[in-house]
Amino acid sequence: MRVPPPPSPSYEVWAVAGIPEVRPGDDLARLVADAAPELRDGDILLVTSKIVSKAEGRIVRADSREEAIDAETVRVVARRGPLRIVENRQGLVMAAAGVDASNTEPGTVLLLPENPDASAAAIRAGLRELLSVDVGVIVTDTFGRPWRTGLTDVAIGAAGVHVLDDLRGGTDAHGNPLSATVVATADELAAAGDLVKGKAAGLPVAVVRGLGHMLGDGSTAAQLVRTATDDMFRLGTSEAVREAVTQRRTVRAFTAEPVDPAAVRRAVEAAVTAPAPHHTTPWRFVLLESEAARRELLDAMRDAWIEDLRRDGKTEESITKRIRRGDVLRNAPYLAVPCMVMDGAHTYGHARRDAAEREMFVVATGAGVQNFLVALAGERLGSAWVSSTMFCRDVVRKVLGLPEDWEPMGAVAIGHPAAAPRERVPRPADPFIAVR
Incomplete structure (x- = not known):
């Protein structure tokens, strides 16, 4: 859907301090509410997937990270040396299926949340009950991208946020028709949050304020994943030939x-x-x-x-x-x-x-x-x-x-x-x- 901009576009973003080490069974909504009681209606919460996985007990024992990647992989897209780009059980195409061996006990690895959209919805509902606020929630993870060097955070789960801004059918400032422009607003928000959370600062949650017009029910991050028929870049490098042969x-x-x-x-x-x-x-x-x-x-x-x-x-x-x-x-x-x-x-x-x-x-x-x-x-x-x-x-x-x-x-x-x-x-x- 088309998301109307505010009269004077601006926003602020900050990291939430005071989130403790998250353990299995923790109530993330309670932890966020305690650390950020000043949350308001229209705020958008950006939550790193790692703490969602920990709270949901997505910690598994594995003899090696490769073993866990194998278990989470649905399809290998590309391989170069030890690096694998795969489609995982959540339908996301990413390095190592999102399996993380950092910041977890030796011999264990973190898997991505089983249903990131449901995780986001649960946090949103919890904050509504605890603080009486209507906020959007985005669960984020770090992705590489084809043709681009470096990593950025993207949305893998969302609740209460318009994840896409469909500009098709409109016109640009010069009156030219827009026929293919659909903006991934949830990914843009995730990347903005990562600028203040950082990768190693121990700040897993950020808040965006001033973009309340982006809130709305019904959207999920699953809508950001291209279907196989629409994905022009579904095949990887050496796997492209093998995939074409097997398909x-x-x-x-x-x-x-x-x-x-x-x-x-x-x-x-x-x-x-x-x-x-x-x-x-x-x-x-x-x-x-x-x-x-x-x-x-x-x-x-x-x-x-x-x-x-x-x-x-x-x-x-x-x-x-x-x-x-x-x-x-x-x-x-x-x-x-x-x-x-x-x-x-x-x-x-x-x-x-x-x-x-x-x-x-x-x-x-x-x-x-x-x-x-x-x-x-x-x-x-x-x-x-x-x-x-x-x-x-x-x-x-x-x-x-x-x-x-x-x-x-x-x-x-x-x-x-x-x-x-x-x-x-x-x-x-x-x-x-x-x-x-």
């Missing part, structure tokens, strides 16, 4: 949303980086972007398939079922037909060596197709590789007007997945490995 699925149902042709071309650019024999480029991709082209090809392939099945003695009922199973291509809003060409192949005049030469080109083409599928997953597009064009290459060449030396190597259905993919059953590597 690739065979998608058989698509929405009607059009496919961006530029995204497919970027995937082709990735495909043609695959290894190939003799410095050749054996990949060709025919992109069927019009519905008419897709329908003409698929109708011709269907007719050829039916003819083959009848020749094999299949019943009409059996043929109908088989054709229906091939509808994944027909239901896709975009098709690509990868082809192999053997320009540059060596001819040995020896059956075994010539067969091996062809196999090298087939493997190289397969590597290109795999690159293509993984790159499509990176573009958030679903795909399904279907081998059917390999069974009627003459038909495909004729319909698409391809040269005789282009060998269709299946077809790839492309589109936006109609549903979230099912969880992949993990496959350990050992059954597929032989060590000598």
Whole structure:
């Protein structure tokens, strides 16, 4: 929502002195009320997550911090040496899952609050009861940020504060429309508080006064976390390739949303980086972007398939079922037909060596197709590789007007997945490995 500014914007911020060492079971609202009885309606309280974790007993014994990080990690985003950027159980992407081994007894670590928004709400309710004040509460933690050096505090929990200021639909001072500006006000408040709390000053709570217009019910810090579909930077460094590979699925149902042709071309650019024999480029991709082209090809392939099945003695009922199973291509809003060409192949005049030469080109083409599928997953597009064009290459060449030396190597259905993919059953590597 849009947060209206005060008539004369200004505020003050200070750290609260006198907060004692927090222990499990302590009432944080009581500790703050005792240390800051002067709190007023409209004040915003900034509370370091570490004391929230201590009060809530989020202290666990661990043989090592790494062990605790493993337990709190949902997804590894990036890794460099011992440093890990991960998504933790709260959905936050941060270093070490927020596990802290400082200011706690040896052999123990601090985990982040289990539900920081609920923690903020509890502190707010406690202060309302103890001091009869309506304040906002933000639970803060320290984050690094992509592209920026250094750390800053951000909001991981909030209650009674508008965490976002949505300026979209408004105009700037020159009358230009604002179409994408949403300000993370809760993070800005958290950073302001950190300027007076400090990282090592023993002052875990700060107060902001003068910004009462930012108070309001209904917002939570969970709204600050981008969803996976909106996160353009979800993947990390070396993990990006692994994530794209593991996220690739065979998608058989698509929405009607059009496919961006530029995204497919970027995937082709990735495909043609695959290894190939003799410095050749054996990949060709025919992109069927019009519905008419897709329908003409698929109708011709269907007719050829039916003819083959009848020749094999299949019943009409059996043929109908088989054709229906091939509808994944027909239901896709975009098709690509990868082809192999053997320009540059060596001819040995020896059956075994010539067969091996062809196999090298087939493997190289397969590597290109795999690159293509993984790159499509990176573009958030679903795909399904279907081998059917390999069974009627003459038909495909004729319909698409391809040269005789282009060998269709299946077809790839492309589109936006109609549903979230099912969880992949993990496959350990050992059954597929032989060590000598």
